[in-house]
Amino acid sequence: MSWKKALIPLASVPLIILLAYGFRTDPKAIPSPLLRQPAPGFRVAVYDGDELSLERLKGKPVVLNFWASWCYPACYEEAPLLESTWRQYKDQGLVMVGVDIQDKEANAREFMRRFSFTFPNGPDPGSKISIDYGVYGVPETFFIDREGRIIYKHVGALAPELMEAQVQALLKGK
Amino acid sequence: MWSCIGRVGAAASGSGHRGRWWPAGSRLCLALVIAGIVLAAPRPSWAAAGTAAPDLEDRVREVASELRCVVCRNLSVADSPSDLAKEMRNLVRELLQQGKTREEVQAYFVSRYGEFVLLAPPKRGFNLLVWGLPFVALAVGACALYFVAKRWTVQREQAGPSVNQAYAERVRRELQERDGSSGS
Numbered sequence: 001m002s003w004k005k006a007l008i009p010l011a012s013v014p015l016i017i018l019l020a021y022g023f024r025t026d027p028k029a030i031p032s033p034l035l036r037q038p039a040p041g042f043r044v045a046v047y048d049g050d051e052l053s054l055e056r057l058k059g060k061p062v063v064l065n066f067w068a069s070w071c072y073p074a075c076y077e078e079a080p081l082l083e084s085t086w087r088q089y090k091d092q093g094l095v096m097v098g099v100d101i102q103d104k105e106a107n108a109r110e111f112m113r114r115f116s117f118t119f120p121n122g123p124d125p126g127s128k129i130s131i132d133y134g135v136y137g138v139p140e141t142f143f144i145d146r147e148g149r150i151i152y153k154h155v156g157a158l159a160p161e162l163m164e165a166q167v168q169a170l171l172k173g174k
Numbered sequence: 175m176w177s178c179i180g181r182v183g184a185a186a187s188g189s190g191h192r193g194r195w196w197p198a199g200s201r202l203c204l205a206l207v208i209a210g211i212v213l214a215a216p217r218p219s220w221a222a223a224g225t226a227a228p229d230l231e232d233r234v235r236e237v238a239s240e241l242r243c244v245v246c247r248n249l250s251v252a253d254s255p256s257d258l259a260k261e262m263r264n265l266v267r268e269l270l271q272q273g274k275t276r277e278e279v280q281a282y283f284v285s286r287y288g289e290f291v292l293l294a295p296p297k298r299g300f301n302l303l304v305w306g307l308p309f310v311a312l313a314v315g316a317c318a319l320y321f322v323a324k325r326w327t328v329q330r331e332q333a334g335p336s337v338n339q340a341y342a343e344r345v346r347r348e349l350q351e352r353d354g355s356s357g358s
Contacts (some may be wrong), residue, residue: 033285
C-alpha cells in the first residue's frame with residue numbers, strides 16, 4: 001500500500017478517537033469548578049425564623065441540598081432520604097441544610113410538611129446562593145467537609161448508597 | 175390642578191408684564207404642573223423595572239449576551255426568558271454597579287459554572303483547536319481541490335482529443351465526399 005492510499009485511513013484515526021471520547025462522556029454532565037475548593041459562604045433565613053450561615057457551621061460536615069416544590073419527581077424522590085439521613089447522623093455532627101429555589105413560600109412549606117422536614121430549610125431570594133454554587137437545576141447536593149471544602153457534588157436525585165458513602169466520607173473526614 | 179393650568183394658560187397669552195402675570199403663586203402652580211406632567215409621563219422600561227440607567231443596561235446586555243443560560247439550549251443569559259437567567263442578569267447588573275469590569279464579571283461566572291457558561295470558548299490552550307480547526311480544514315480542502323483539479327487538467331491534456339479517431343476520420347471523409355458530389 002502506497003503512502004497515499006494509507007493517508008485516508010490515517011486521517012480518520014483522529015476522528016475515531018474524537019468520537020470514542022464523545023461517546024464515553026456524558027454530554028449533560030458539567031464538571032463543577034468548585035470541587036475541592038472552599039465552599040462559597042452563604043446566609044439562609046430559614047423558614048422557622050432563624051438565620052443560618054456557613055460561617056457558623058465551620059468545623060462541621062455539611063450536606064447542602066438545593067430543591068424546589070415544583071421539582072417533580074426528583075426532589076420528591078430524594079426528600080425522604082434527606083430527612084432520614086439527617087435524623088440518622090445529626091448526633092454525629094452532620095448538618096443538613098436545604099435551600100429552596102425559585103419557589104412560593106406556601107408551596108415550599110407544604111413540601112416540607114409533606115416530608116416532615118426537621119432540618120433547616122430556607123429560600124434563596126434572587127437565586128444568589130444557587131448562582132454562587134453554580135447550580136443549574138434541582139435537585140443538586142453539595143457535600144462540604146469540616147474544612148469547608150466541597151468534596152462532592154451530585155446532580156439529580158440522590159440514591160441511598162451514594163448518600164451513605166458520601167456522608168461516611170464526610171464524617172470520617174476523608 | 176385644573177385651575178392652575180388655566181392660570182398658566184392666561185399667563186402665556188398675557189401682555190408681557192412678567193411681574194404681574196408670573197406671580198409667586200403662578201410660579202408654584204407652573205412647577206406643580208411640570209412636576210405632574212413628569213410624574214404622569216410614561217416611565218422608560220428600565221426605570222419602571224427599577225433597574226439602572228440605559229448606559230448600564232447596555233453593558234448588562236453586552237456581558238449577559240456572552241454568558242450561556244445554563245438551563246436553556248443555546249440561549250444567552252441576555253435572551254433567555256427563564257427565571258434563572260433573569261437572576262443572572264440582575265447579578266451581572268449588581269456586579270457592574272459595584273465597579274467590576276466585563277472580564278471580572280465573566281471570571282466570576284466561570285469560577286462558578288466553568289467555561290461552559292461562556293457562549294464562545296476562550297481563545298487559548300486546547301480551545302484554540304475549536305477556533306483554528308475550521309480554517310485549517312478550509313485550507314486543506316482548498317489545497318486538495320487545487321491538486322485534484324490540476325491532476326484532472328494534466329490527464330485531459332495527456333489524453334488528447336477524446337473523440338474516437340476512426341469515427342472522426344469517417345465523418346471527415348463523408349463530408350469531403352458530399353462536398354465533391356455537390357460541386358460536380
